[in-house]
Amino acid sequence: MNATVSSIEAILVDLPTIRPHQLAMATMQQQTLVVVKLLSSDGVVGIGEATTIGGLAYGDESPEGIKLTIDTYLAPALVGTDATNVHAAMAKLNKVARGNRFAKCALETALLDAQGKRLNVPLATLLGGAVRTALPALWTLASGDTGRDIDEAERLLAERRHDTFKLKIGRRSVRDDVAHVAAIKRALGERARVTVDVNQAWNEAEAATGIALLEDAGIDLVEQPVPREQRAALARLAARFVVPIMADETLMGPEDAIDLVRGACADVFALKIMKSGGLYGTLRTAAVGDAAGMALYGGTMLEGSVGTLAAAHVFATLPQLAWGTELFGPLLVKDDIVTERPVYRDFCLHLPTGPGLGIAIDEDKLAHYRRDASRKSVALA
The missing domain is CATH 3.30.390.10 (Enolase-like, N-terminal domain)
Structure with missing residues (x-):
C-alpha cells in the first residue's frame, strides 16, 4: 500500500x-x-x-x-x-x-x-474522462410568488446564467399551482424551458388533472408527481401523457433503475450521487437508464460546492445527458467554504481543470x- x-x-x-x-x-x-x-x-x-x-x-x-x-x-x-x-x-x-x-x-x-x-489529474479523468467540460444548469424558482419568480427568471436570462427553470409545486391546490406555473411559462415563452417538481405531493387523481393542465400550458417536464412507492401509478401517468415524466425520489440506485425500466414507470431518470451511494453507483444507475433508452438528467440534493463539483465530474463523463443538470446548489447559499466558487456562465456550470475535485477548502x-x-x-x- x-x-x-x-x-x-x-x-x-x-x-x-x-x-x-x-x-x-x-x-x-x-x-x-x-x-x-x-x-x-x-x-x-x-x-x-x-x-x-x-x-x-x-x-x-x-x-x-x-x-x-x-x-x-x-x-x-x-x-x-x-x-x-x-x-x-x-x-x-x-x-x-x-x-x-x-x-x-x-x-x-x-x-x-x-x-x-x-x-x-481531475476526478473526471479517474472515471474515464470528460466528454463535456460545460454542463447546462437550470435554476429553481421557489419563492412561491408568481411576479417575483418571473422577475427572477428574466434577470437570470438577461445575465445568461440560466435558460431552464424548474418550479417547486405541491404545497397549494392543484389548480392554484398550475395557474402559477402557467403564468410563468406565458411570460417566458419559448425563451426558456419550464419544468415542475411535485416532490411526491399529489395522489394519482390529482396528478392526472395537474399533468393534463400542465401539458396544455406547454410545460416541458414533470418530476415525481406521486409518492415514490407508487410506481404503478407513475407508470400509468407516463403512459397517459406526452409530457415527459421524471423519476426522482423513487430512484435510489441501479437496482431501482432496473425495476423502473421493466415497469415503464418514467421517461427520464434524475441521477443524484447521494441517492446512488456515490459516484460509481451513479455511473451504474446511468448505464442502466442509458441502455434502456431512458433520457438522463443530472440532479442535485442542493449540495454545496464540494458535492456539486463531485456530481459535475460524474455527469461530465456520461455519453448521454439529454436534460442537462440542476447543479445550482452553490448559487443558493450566501457564502461558501471553498477558496474559489464554481464558475457559472453562458447557462452552464464549467468543470474545474485542477487535480481531484479542482477546489480547495x-x-x-x-x-x-x-x-x-x-x-x-x-x-x-
Missing part, C-alpha cells in the same frame, strides 16, 4: 440561503452540509460532502445522522486501509453498514479527490460556519 487512511473528520456546516427555498415538504432557510476531510499517510487530504434537504423531510438520512454514522461506524472501518484502492474501501464499508448512501458518497468522494490529487470560512468547535476526528492510534 502506498498510502493508508490516517484520519477522517465529518463536520456539520450551516450555510444561509439567499432566500427562503420552498419545496412541497419543507421551506429551507439554510442548507446544512456534512463536509468530510480524509487525511492519508502520504499527507494528501481528500474532501467530500453529504447533503440532504430539509433534515429528514426528503429521505431517510439527516445531516446529524450522516455525521454520527461516519464517526461511529464508517470512519473506524476505513482508518488504516489502503487510501488508493477506492473500490476495496467502499466494499469494506458496504459490509460494515447497509444503506447509508449519503454518508458513503461523502467518503467515496473524499477518496477519489485524494487519488486525483495524488495522480495530478477555505479553512477560515469552514471554521466560521461549522456547527461545533470540537474538531474531533477518528484517527489511527
Whole structure:
C-alpha cells in the first residue's frame, strides 16, 4: 500500500440561503452540509460532502445522522486501509453498514479527490474522462410568488446564467399551482424551458388533472408527481401523457433503475450521487437508464460546492445527458467554504481543470460556519 487512511473528520456546516427555498415538504432557510476531510499517510487530504434537504423531510438520512454514522461506524472501518484502492474501501464499508448512501458518497468522494490529487489529474479523468467540460444548469424558482419568480427568471436570462427553470409545486391546490406555473411559462415563452417538481405531493387523481393542465400550458417536464412507492401509478401517468415524466425520489440506485425500466414507470431518470451511494453507483444507475433508452438528467440534493463539483465530474463523463443538470446548489447559499466558487456562465456550470475535485477548502470560512468547535476526528492510534 502506498498510502493508508490516517484520519477522517465529518463536520456539520450551516450555510444561509439567499432566500427562503420552498419545496412541497419543507421551506429551507439554510442548507446544512456534512463536509468530510480524509487525511492519508502520504499527507494528501481528500474532501467530500453529504447533503440532504430539509433534515429528514426528503429521505431517510439527516445531516446529524450522516455525521454520527461516519464517526461511529464508517470512519473506524476505513482508518488504516489502503487510501488508493477506492473500490476495496467502499466494499469494506458496504459490509460494515447497509444503506447509508449519503454518508458513503461523502467518503467515496473524499477518496477519489485524494487519488486525483495524488495522480495530478481531475476526478473526471479517474472515471474515464470528460466528454463535456460545460454542463447546462437550470435554476429553481421557489419563492412561491408568481411576479417575483418571473422577475427572477428574466434577470437570470438577461445575465445568461440560466435558460431552464424548474418550479417547486405541491404545497397549494392543484389548480392554484398550475395557474402559477402557467403564468410563468406565458411570460417566458419559448425563451426558456419550464419544468415542475411535485416532490411526491399529489395522489394519482390529482396528478392526472395537474399533468393534463400542465401539458396544455406547454410545460416541458414533470418530476415525481406521486409518492415514490407508487410506481404503478407513475407508470400509468407516463403512459397517459406526452409530457415527459421524471423519476426522482423513487430512484435510489441501479437496482431501482432496473425495476423502473421493466415497469415503464418514467421517461427520464434524475441521477443524484447521494441517492446512488456515490459516484460509481451513479455511473451504474446511468448505464442502466442509458441502455434502456431512458433520457438522463443530472440532479442535485442542493449540495454545496464540494458535492456539486463531485456530481459535475460524474455527469461530465456520461455519453448521454439529454436534460442537462440542476447543479445550482452553490448559487443558493450566501457564502461558501471553498477558496474559489464554481464558475457559472453562458447557462452552464464549467468543470474545474485542477487535480481531484479542482477546489480547495477555505479553512477560515469552514471554521466560521461549522456547527461545533470540537474538531474531533477518528484517527489511527
